[in-house]
Amino acid sequence: MKITLDPGHGQFGNPGALPGYYEGTRVFLLAQALKEELEKYRDTEVVITRKTIGDNPSLASRGGEAAKNGSTLFISLHSNAASNPAAHGVSVFRSVKLPESEELGRLLGGAVVNTMKKYTEITYLRGVMTRTDDFGGEILDYYGVIRSSVKGGNVKYSYIIEHGFHTNLTECGCMFDDHTLKELAKAESDVIAAYFGLKRKDEPDEPVGYVEYTVQPGDTLSSIARRYGTTWRVLAEFNGLDDPDLIIDGQIIKIPVKDVIYVGDTVKLKDDKTTYFPGGNPFPGWVKDYYYVVSKTSDSKGRPVYRNGDRCVLLGNKINKRSGAHGTPINSWASVAYIEKVK
Ligand SMILES: [Zn+2]
Structure with a gap:
């Protein structure tokens, strides 16, 4: 599946409560980390709207890129701001055109909250919301990135995620931490992978069956494994052998068979x-x-x-x-x- 990530603003967009914090820089780094996590899965391609940290494309072209490149999922990454420094919490906005995207929005919001709350103790989910406006008699999404992403109907899930408030000292500190940023990327990627049933690239192909081999005099588990291009550990585990040195002539050893065809393919x-x-x-x-x-x-x-x-x-x-x-x-x-x- 194709996913477009949109780190909001430009490099020095929106300073936060802590000196040196810029929303546009932190969400750019979050997008890189999230792309790295998501591309650990098979058949997953991630496009980032800002090609370099200095880029700051228009709102319409950010969402428009997702609409045109065949993405199923679009996420605009942000941290929030308010004049009241006490304001805090995670907000998720979804497209008013895509009511079925509510559930994934809730899961993503929950993952962000669970990650941030460990450090802040105050972060909570303000809600999965829609915000609309009247465009010459047509009720459309208020936010330009969401509005432009759902044009054409390819994108089925379109969100803005506000990762807490950078105007809040505690939540700003959380987003300013490189380790937490990586944890957020992992948590969001886990939710997306589970929701869409993505399979990891580094997971070995699951065997879909086995062939049987009858142990001959002189065989060891290692020699059998070599013959079938596998390892004695794989065979020991697959056959539930407690002692891999103890195999006897005439014993049946199952050799797992890998294949590119899976159930559901x-x-x-x-x-x-x-x-x-x-x-x-x-x-x-x-x-x-x-x-x-x-x-x-x-x-x-x-x-x-x-x-x-x-x-x-x-x-x-x-x-x-x-x-x-x-x-x-x-x-x-x-x-x-x-x-x-x-x-
Ligand atoms: Zn923002």
């Missing part, structure tokens, strides 16, 4: 494949008109399913290639060698 049949099951019948012409959702990679006991010696997955829902509409499941096993993932 959308797949299509490869163009050069003309038979439905491995070694099976030619498939009818209509089969190629659809994508399919992988609904199962193994049987009820967790074993990989083989058909004629090929590892197979169960194809579930049909997805219309043009409209994206889901149809009735076909529930047919197909060789993993016969299908490929659809982005």
